[in-house]
Amino acid sequence: MYEAKKTLCALGLSYEKMHACPNDCILYRKEYEDSTNCPTCGISRWKEGKDSILKEGVPAKVVWYFPPIPRFKRMFQSHETAKSLIWHAARKSIDGQMSHPADSPSWKLLDDKWPEFGNEPRNLRLDLSSDGFNPHSSLSSRYSCWPVILVTYNLPPWLCMKRKFMMLTLLIFGPKQPRNDIDVYLEPLIDDLKSLWVGIRGVYDAHNGEYFTLRAALMWTINDFPAYENLSGCVVKGYKACPICGDDTPSHRLKNGHKICYIGHRKWLPINHPYRRQRAAFNGKPEYGIPPEPLTREEVLHMVENGDRVCWKKKSIFFDLEYWKYLLVRHALDVMHIEKNVCDSIISTLLEIPGKNKDGIAARLDLLNMGVKTDLQPEYGERRTRLPPGPWNLSKAEKIEVCNSFYGMKVPEGYSSNIKNLVSLQFSRLLGLKSHDCHTLMQQLLPVAIRSVLEKPARYAITRLCFFFNAICAKTVDVSKLDKLEEDVVVTLCLLEKYFPPSFFDIMVHLVVHLVREVRLCGPVYFRWMYPFERYMKVLKGYVQNRTRPGGCIAERYIAEEAVEFCTQHLSDVSTVGVPSSQKMGVSKPLSGCTVSVVDQDLLNQAHLYVLENTEEVLPYIEQHMIHIKTAYPKFRNRTK
Ligand SMILES: [Zn+2]
Ligand SMILES: [Zn+2]
Incomplete structure (x- = not known):
């Protein structure tokens, strides 16, 4: 066992265990290497036993660090991988179309600003993703694990987001989420990224058979919206929740709903658009405002450095990277989570799912407060309060019709999970929608299911939104059509504002308005969404076998898989781990018995x-x-x- 481990270390397959303060103040490295107490909060480095005696040598909190530099070196040692890593330079790009981040302005910015970096196709462009999951599934709801994963965009799209090339760099475990203190743990990774930006000399490239200086740059991070706050340091709650609009986020506090809604998308319409003058259909006022400009780099830097406590909680550690402040998009919005949340809101409002329904007495009173749609105010009866049906309400028969429509849908194999299982005909509801189910609903199925219910304008608005999501998720983006798409989505959001209650507009619905901007700057959505990472987290979760030591399990098995995968590269006729083989329909399994029918x-x-x-x-x-x-x-x- 010891021998095996020694070999793995020599191959660059190793990890470092770093001790950390349980209150997330510091990592015991560099100047704190030998300290036994945290210099900030004074808590001991060692774990307290049951009898409150410190167990010297047993750390209170550990972070696993998998150094990326030796792993990048190893990627270049493989002839095939080294060839794939310069794929992006050899590909043919079509004018006016974006099919890879290499076509995007963000990529070209690095090329233009640092030509000596951009001219070497072997230099890596990375993207970082982090999200928390609970390694114990349902056993303990408090415990969380935060893996930090690096992805290399140099690779062709069919390899880029695959398990084999997702590089686990950090594992943070703890009874609570690291939240804004995640920077402390990112420190070693940022140090490595800094040296990668300067250049690592003497990396052997097996494809060209020569030594060269490897450099790498982090393009952006991908997170769900709560983690966006943790990594960027930008506030994502309250009146100024939108990280792109900043101070000018269109927000409105609902007195009865006790929450903030984000309405006012008419600002994004052309100045002479008729909706701008309409009052009663919207919030009772005309709208002559101009859309907030996204913050420029200088503004962001100024706010971050001068500690604007309203919008920015901290200067994120990524600003230590020399190029970070120049990037166009530092943290990408995750389309997967936005799509899921918007879909959830629509479904639960249409089907009136308790607990998630955005409509209700409070929402109606808020409408009354705003002085619009006064005919929808609640009618108080002796025994119960009646809510007059709004444009978004379905009658009981219509709900049953929608559910039956979902229940009867048949889709090709591998398209989605079985929709039948999600429908509860008894309660006319959809249950347990996962993010991919929401994706298929929004992409194609929802417009089909609601085609015969709702009044036309409301149905039209939802269908338009679905078409928007379908268009934005395209694998190849036609740049000339993006302006039109952006105009269309603004009108769609305005239509939704017209026909849905204000409480429907949470921050996720607002973020839809910024999605086109990110596509324009960063390229196709499927390079920037969380699906591959969420799938990977499921793999990591599966590694946990010893429930008392989830971190160790994941770290050891990750290393073992890497080693096996590395060895298979030197064997012929062996398929590698972590790159799925294409499904061969009808070859690998027997076909079901056929039924012969005669048709006219x-x-x-x-x-x-x-x-x-x-x-x-x-x-x-x-x-x-x-x-x-x-x-x-x-x-x-x-x-x-
Ligand atoms: Zn501390
Ligand atoms: Zn915004």
Whole structure:
């Protein structure tokens, strides 16, 4: 066992255990290496036993650090991986289209500002993600584990976000979440990133067979919204919750709902748009404001350095990186969580799911307070209060219809989880929606399910929102269409404001307005969402076998997997760990027994036409036919189909 570990260390497969103060003040490294008490809070470094006697040598809190530099070096030692790492430079980019972060302004900024960095395709562009999970599943709700994961954008998209290339760098364990003190733990990682920016000499590149100086830059971080606050230091609650609008976040306090809603998206409309003058449909006032400009780099830096306590709680440790202040987007908004929260809000408001419903007596009273939609105010009866149906309310029959529609949906294999299992016909509800279920709902299924219910304007608004999410998640982004998309989403949000109660507009709904900006600056969404990381956290969770030592389990098994994976590179005919093989339909498993049915000629013709229209081989014939028609009959010149 000892021998095996020694070999692993030599290969660069090792980790460091760092002791930390249980109150998240410091790591016992550098000048505190030999201290036994925390210099800030005075608590001992050692763990207290049951009899309140300090157990010397047993640390109170440990952080696992997996140094990334030897791992990057090892990536270049493999011929194939080294070749993949310069994939981004060899690819052909199409003008006006973004299909990889390499097409984005954020990537080009690094190239332009530091040409000596940008000219070397082997220099790495990284992205950091962190999120908390509970390693004990349901056993203890307090305990949390925060892995910090690095991803290399140099790799081709089919490898970039795969388990094999997700680099675990830090594991922070504790009974409570590290919150804003996460900077303390990021210190060793930031030190390594600093030296990576300066350059690591003598890295062997197996593809070109030469030594070179490796450099790396962190492009942005990806987090869910609460972690956004922890990593950026920017406040994400209260009146100024939007990190992009900052001081000018359009917020409004609801007196009866006791919360803050974020309405006022008419600011983003063109100045002469008719909605701006409408009063009763919105908040009772006309809107002539201009949209808040996103904070510039200088403003952010100024606020961060001068300690503007309202919006910025701390200067995040990432500013220690020399290039960090110049970046266009430092922390990306996570589309996955935004989509899930918006979907949850819509579903629970439509189906009136208790506890999550944004409508209610308080919401109606708030409408009354704002002086709009006064016909919707609650009618107090002797036994119960009646709420007149608003544009967002479904009747009982309609709810059943929506649920039946979901219940009857059949989707191709691998498209989503079985929707049938999510529907409770008895209570007319959808239960246990996971983020991917919400994704499929918002992408395609929800507009189908609500097509025959609701009044047209409200249904139209929801459908537009779904189309927006569908468009924003495209794998290839057409830059020329982004402006139109941004205009459209503003109108969509205004329509929602028209037909939904103000309490519906939590910060997640507001963030939708900024998504197009991030796509424009950072490229396609699927490089910046949390799905791969959440999946990876499930893998890490599966590593925990000894419930008393979850950290050790994860660290050891991670190292072991890395070692196995490293060894398989030198063996032929072995598939590597962490890159899924493509699913071969019908080859790996037997087909189910077929049923023969005879169909009439009409249906057969329809099916035949459908197959023809959706077969790639037939396309040239259709095109030829169209050309023939257009030349033979000039009056059909403008037709496309
Ligand atoms: Zn302390
Ligand atoms: Zn905003």
